[in-house]
Amino acid sequence: MLRDITIDYEKITAKNTPKECMISSGHRACQGCGEILAMGMVTKAAGKDIIVANATGCMEIVTSPFPQTAWKLPWLHVAFENAGAVGSGIEAAIKVLHRQGKIKKKPHVICFAGDGATADIGLQSLSGAMERGHDMLYICYDNGAYMNTGTQRSGATPFGASTTTSPAGSSVPGKMQHRKDITRIMAAHNIPYVAQASPSHHLDLMRKIQKAMSISGPKFINILSPCHRGWRSKSDDAIALSRLAVNTCYWPLFEMENGKTRLTHTPKEKLPLKDFLRPQGRFAHLFRPENEWIIEQSQTQIDADWVALQDKGAAGAALE
Amino acid sequence: MLKKRVGIEVSLAVAEAVKQARAQVISAYPITPQTHIVEELSTYVANGELDAEFIPVESEHSAMSAAVGAAAAGARVYTATSSQGLALMHEILFIASAQRLPIVMTVANRSLSGPISIWNDHSDIMAERDIGWVQLFVEDGQEATELTIAAFKIAEDHRVLLPVAVNMDGFILTHMIEPVIFPAQATVDKFLPPYKPALKLDPAKPVTMGPVGVPEVYLEAKKQCEQALLDSKAVVAEVLAEAGKTFERKYNLIETNGKKKAKTLFVTMGSLGESVWSAVEGLNEDGEDVGQVRIRLWRPFPVQEFKKACKGAKRLIVIDRAMSPGSVCGPVAQELKTIFYKDKDAPEIVNVIAGLGGRDVPVADFKEMYRLAKKGKLAKTYTLWGVDSNA
Numbered sequence: 001m002l003r004d005i006t007i008d009y010e011k012i013t014a015k016n017t018p019k020e021c022m023i024s025s026g027h028r029a030c031q032g033c034g035e036i037l038a039m040g041m042v043t044k045a046a047g048k049d050i051i052v053a054n055a056t057g058c059m060e061i062v063t064s065p066f067p068q069t070a071w072k073l074p075w076l077h078v079a080f081e082n083a084g085a086v087g088s089g090i091e092a093a094i095k096v097l098h099r100q101g102k103i104k105k106k107p108h109v110i111c112f113a114g115d116g117a118t119a120d121i122g123l124q125s126l127s128g129a130m131e132r133g134h135d136m137l138y139i140c141y142d143n144g145a146y147m148n149t150g151t152q153r154s155g156a157t158p159f160g161a162s163t164t165t166s167p168a169g170s171s172v173p174g175k176m177q178h179r180k181d182i183t184r185i186m187a188a189h190n191i192p193y194v195a196q197a198s199p200s201h202h203l204d205l206m207r208k209i210q211k212a213m214s215i216s217g218p219k220f221i222n223i224l225s226p227c228h229r230g231w232r233s234k235s236d237d238a239i240a241l242s243r244l245a246v247n248t249c250y251w252p253l254f255e256m257e258n259g260k261t262r263l264t265h266t267p268k269e270k271l272p273l274k275d276f277l278r279p280q281g282r283f284a285h286l287f288r289p290e291n292e293w294i295i296e297q298s299q300t301q302i303d304a305d306w307v308a309l310q311d312k313g314a315a316g317a318a319l320e
Numbered sequence: 321m322l323k324k325r326v327g328i329e330v331s332l333a334v335a336e337a338v339k340q341a342r343a344q345v346i347s348a349y350p351i352t353p354q355t356h357i358v359e360e361l362s363t364y365v366a367n368g369e370l371d372a373e374f375i376p377v378e379s380e381h382s383a384m385s386a387a388v389g390a391a392a393a394g395a396r397v398y399t400a401t402s403s404q405g406l407a408l409m410h411e412i413l414f415i416a417s418a419q420r421l422p423i424v425m426t427v428a429n430r431s432l433s434g435p436i437s438i439w440n441d442h443s444d445i446m447a448e449r450d451i452g453w454v455q456l457f458v459e460d461g462q463e464a465t466e467l468t469i470a471a472f473k474i475a476e477d478h479r480v481l482l483p484v485a486v487n488m489d490g491f492i493l494t495h496m497i498e499p500v501i502f503p504a505q506a507t508v509d510k511f512l513p514p515y516k517p518a519l520k521l522d523p524a525k526p527v528t529m530g531p532v533g534v535p536e537v538y539l540e541a542k543k544q545c546e547q548a549l550l551d552s553k554a555v556v557a558e559v560l561a562e563a564g565k566t567f568e569r570k571y572n573l574i575e576t577n578g579k580k581k582a583k584t585l586f587v588t589m590g591s592l593g594e595s596v597w598s599a600v601e602g603l604n605e606d607g608e609d610v611g612q613v614r615i616r617l618w619r620p621f622p623v624q625e626f627k628k629a630c631k632g633a634k635r636l637i638v639i640d641r642a643m644s645p646g647s648v649c650g651p652v653a654q655e656l657k658t659i660f661y662k663d664k665d666a667p668e669i670v671n672v673i674a675g676l677g678g679r680d681v682p683v684a685d686f687k688e689m690y691r692l693a694k695k696g697k698l699a700k701t702y703t704l705w706g707v708d709s710n711a
Binding site: 048049050051053060061064065066067069071072073074075076077078079081082084085086087088089090091092093094095096097099100102103105107124125127128131132 | 372378381385389395415521541
């Protein structure tokens with residue numbers, strides 16, 4: 001499934017940032033939503049020759065209340081757990097229709113899904129699509145819980161976070177399991193391109209979209225998506241928080257192209273995880289003395305992961 | 321007109337029909353007894369005999385999801401499943417019809433677990449009565465072949481634009497080797513021109529498919545879908561008539577056999593109809609006043625056509641191949657009791673649930689059912705044939 005051709009493109013910089021967002025204003029996302037912000041960046045970089053398959057979730061609901069739509073792209077929503085399969089069907093149709101001369105151009109397929117729709121309920125559908133090698137880009141918006149239904153825990157919820165189904169109680173201090181690392185699970189599928197991005201580093205994010213679009217085969221990008229409702233943070237801190245996530249190495253920015261890992265951003269000063277946790281109400285209980293071990297354990301894990309990632313990056317090795 | 325008559329397993333005949341229909345995307349997951357159909361189709365694709373994309377999905381849920389995506393993108397789409405596979409598709413079946421996507425699916429009817437059973441009955445499709453699809457039942461290999469082709473024409477008609485399920489009994493029909501006459505490719509091409517979607521996913525003309533239905537629009541959306549299904553009856557009748565003409569046979573929504581204007585009528589769906597037909601012939605030879613009505617179109621249910629076929633009958637012996645646990649009788653009998661409710665000349669409806677999980681129902685058993693019904697010895701609710709003591 002390795003790329004056979006490289007499509008040349010002009011790399012996005014601060015000077016030539018694409019302006020046209022394919023999601024119009026007037027959508028119903030919360031004020032300060034980090035997810036729709038990232039989605040807008042994706043559509044700016046991806047251009048117009050796109051067909052979107054969107055899983056059920058916040059982004060589906062806020063952009064498509066009939067008879068209104070925020071989408072300037074052809075868009076299909078089917079269900080929660082099947083964006084990978086729906087995208088597979090669209091891609092297969094494009095292939096055969098193009099081969100038979102029924103359509104002139106071959107649009108790109110982009111699947112959008114949240115972390116629940118990706119790492120939990122939709123994992124099988126996504127894994128199947130990646131294994132079959134469909135030419136499509138799957139984007140996960142990771143806000144770390146089922147935010148659309150009211151912040152229930154997902155497999156991607158970080159260790160210790162308080163959610164409505166992993167509440168910080170007097171005997172259980174929040175989610176007692178570590179986050180499912182869906183990016184690494186996708187890397188283990190040996191697909192040609194896997195990356196992690198953050199809306200705080202918008203040029204990096206858009207370049208990753210550009211690169212993914214230039215590669216044939218299945219691609220996966222996991223984008224951190226701050227949700228102030230679920231994270232219990234201020235509504236104007238989506239960018240600040242996602243920057244802290246990057247600079248604490250909670251959310252390192254990297255890409256893995258044809259099995260070679262490359263860090264796309266190294267923090268000038270690696271900040272303590274506490275800096276990322278403190279502004280978020282979902283972690284407030286971790287700052288009580290009896291729960292500090294959770295922060296310590298998380299910090300240890302992040303440090304180890306960061307060292308391993310740097311080693312892989314330096315060696316140009318695979319992520320696993 | 322070039323035609324070929326061959327002895328062929330019905331599953332392979334269905335695959336040939338899908339090839340003749342020039343399906344463009346096939347997404348399927350294997351499940352007994354559907355496997356031979358999709359194995360054959362994947363072979364056609366591998367050998368370049370069919371220019372299609374075969375998506376070997378990782379589950380039936382994804383089979384239907386990929387079918388929805390492919391149909392929305394404007395391709396002619398086929399899938400096939402059975403039993404647990406159909407049950408796993410459940411969620412997406414409603415969405416396929418609500419999005420008005422003309423997917424054609426063969427259902428190789430099989431019982432539902434538990435206990436797990438790979439053998440035939442209608443439990444799988446009866447659990448999916450309300451999915452909003454056109455639902456046909458076929459009885460033999462010839463019909464399976466021709467109605468598979470006709471199903472695309474029905475589904476893709478712009479007056480319909482709904483998915484169509486072609487039900488055929490697992491093993492009893494799918495694995496039977498029968499003589500089948502295939503139409504010439506040119507005949508099929510003339511009967512079934514290329515699919516022209518009314519709307520599709522196209523960057524040059526973007527549309528939003530599958531939006532949120534707020535309370536102010538949900539009801540109207542559901543009504544439109546049901547109306548489309550109800551209105552499809554006329555198109556189904558029209559296409560079946562044209563199929564009959566094209567393939568030199570006769571296809572009606574409801575078929576009748578045996579003595580005309582008989583007092584007692586067997587009602588069947590699917591391959592048991594052939595055994596009943598043999599029983600009715602034998603009974604007629606013995607001078608018994610009995611006939612048979614076969615339901616070919618199950619959804620939308622052809623109420624007028626069914627009533628017309630039953631005109632003058634005093635008793636219907638309705639054969640169900642599924643239970644409706646906790647209800648009063650099997651699903652087909654429920655339907656018929658409903659449509660005759662308060663009719664002045666409504667026939668008595670007795671219900672026999674037979675052949676579940678592949679249990680054999682020989683011709684002699686139908687003759688016995690007739691004799692018991694005549695004596696009034698069949699239960700007023702239903703008789704589970706072979707288990708209930710009164711039978």
